[in-house]
Amino acid sequence: MSAISKKSVWFARNQDVIRMLVVTLAIFILMSALRPNLFLREANFISMGYQIPELGFYSLAMMMAMLAGGIDLSIVSIGNLACIISAFIMQRAVAGQYAGARLAVTLAAGVLAALATGFICGLLNGLLISYLKIPPMLTTMATSSIYTGIGIVLTEGKSVSGVPDAFQYLGNHAFLQIPYALWLLIAAMAGTAFLLNKTTFGFQLKMIGSNPLASFYTGMQNKKVITKASIYSGLMSALCGLEILARTNTAKSDYAATYVFQSILCAVLGATNPNGGFAKVSCLALALASLQLLSSGFNLLRLGGYFKDFTWGALLLFVLSIDYLAKAIKRKKQKSMIMKIEN
């Protein structure tokens, strides 16, 4: 008896992960069956490994914002701004033909400047959301426009390129067959999982996301925690900006604005509750993998980008509805149980 209930508890706790695992495997098998000789090649998986990190960092940033009960539409703008500022600093190393320690210092300065940009942008978002009480969606829509605008002013609308080869090496090479950027993403995901599950901050963030008023009355400092979560989003976005700079050697203010939608899709697909309070990093990782498999598969099937928009939109609506339907069925069952007991 106790063994069965233990098992069912385990299933109930991990049902999101199991569902996502099934979806990922299903997509993998489907794509392998449709294009076996192209899809199952090593080169395909290596190229996927280079494509995953960008969306991965942005999805982590989005997940953090959603966990606090908000949304962050400025992640891509922060990433691009960080990318531009760091590119300006790193350009000097190429222009001055720095080498050795001087090169290392310049690269470190570039990375730090990017992270500082992410920190400041995230802090501004957080202050506006928690202290001035402007709804997160409106705040980040407006700040997104400002950050993009600052990027345009700095670059005069052009793209910036020419970072040192040493930095580009990190974006285009792999260690143990796994690209450096993917290692960084894995580390960031592990760090986030630790932060959410093992620290006071993570616990408070989840509680505030699910019920801000109750958390406030239990003595949590809602404003500080939400601001910290915003800063975390900003830092993740800045990391993504650095990854883009290392991989593509260009910084542009309007690069890849569609990542905002994709990261929302990825976060929601990865069991993040858009109303706040619940998120799972393992689910996010699986959602990321399944989206990448789907998108690589579509490319191999020669279906255009617009087809991808169509399926991803459909997928988002479908996944959201599944959650609802499952809950509705559960509620009905519980209701009938209660009725039986009462009778």
Place this chain on the structure above:
Amino acid sequence: MLNRIKGNSQLTLLVLLVVIWLVFGIVNPQILTLANFFSLSRAAIVPAIFALAEMIMMALGCVDISYAMIASVSAYGTFYLWNRNGWTDGSIVPIFLCAIAIAMLLELINWFFIDRIDLNSFIVTLGVQSLLKGFLLAFVSTAYIYTLPSPIQRFGLSYLGKALSKDGIESVLHSSVIIVAVLYLAMNFIMERTKFGREIYAIGGDVDSARRVGINVSRVRLCSMLLVGVICAIGAVLHDALSRASMPLPTDYVGRELNSIAAVVIGTGGSKKAKGIVTGTLLGVLLLQTISTNLVMLGVPSFWQQAVSGIIILAGMIVQTTNNKAFKALK
């Protein structure tokens, strides 16, 4: 006097608008000419209609970012149909009716997910936007349509009045400002004077309370989303008539949903009762359009425009939402 202005957000906004016009006029006297006001009105026609659609959704307590894509599908679909069948003559009415029918059908998707499945409106409309964009461009067509039906072409060139600017450039007051005026008057009547309008505000205030006082929430949501469909279809057809071409992805309004949302937020202001007011929305649109169309005439470099308009939108939101309790509930 000062307290009255402070207390009434609409009046504050009107005063602000006049002050901005005067300041701009001092910097560049050209801005205060009739010709410039005519071109401002032309630039504001389409944003004003879309902001009205967004206002209804925000009054319902939703945030809609799919309206632009729904509008685009309705107008492009209609002109695609007309073009394919070679219908070049005839009246303007069936074109509007066809676009409205398409938009109303598409709004049903929004209604189903927002009302029936009870999902977060922002994320639903985000999904619907992507779905429709993919559908239109992958399965219908990506080509621009330059030969619009002749009644639409004639309508696009019609005007009520003319004015010459100092450089001799002619500006006209386009006749569709009448349509905008009629829409705003009708919506103002519906929102302020009918039971239906009050029910919309009640739902936007608190869905559960609205249900408990006996409002049929589903029906009100359905009717108002269909109304949003009607309004955005009209806006899209007018947009195509004004730009003399129909495109599947009009980048001047798809992807710029922020501007409508900002207009509603700035326009609604300190009002404690509602998340969307008709007159305020119009003032909000005029304010944003005044700033964005005149930045060039003020000598602001073009690459500064996005940052400047972002800062202005943020400032407006800070001023208007900090004293509006209703917005705090909106996630």
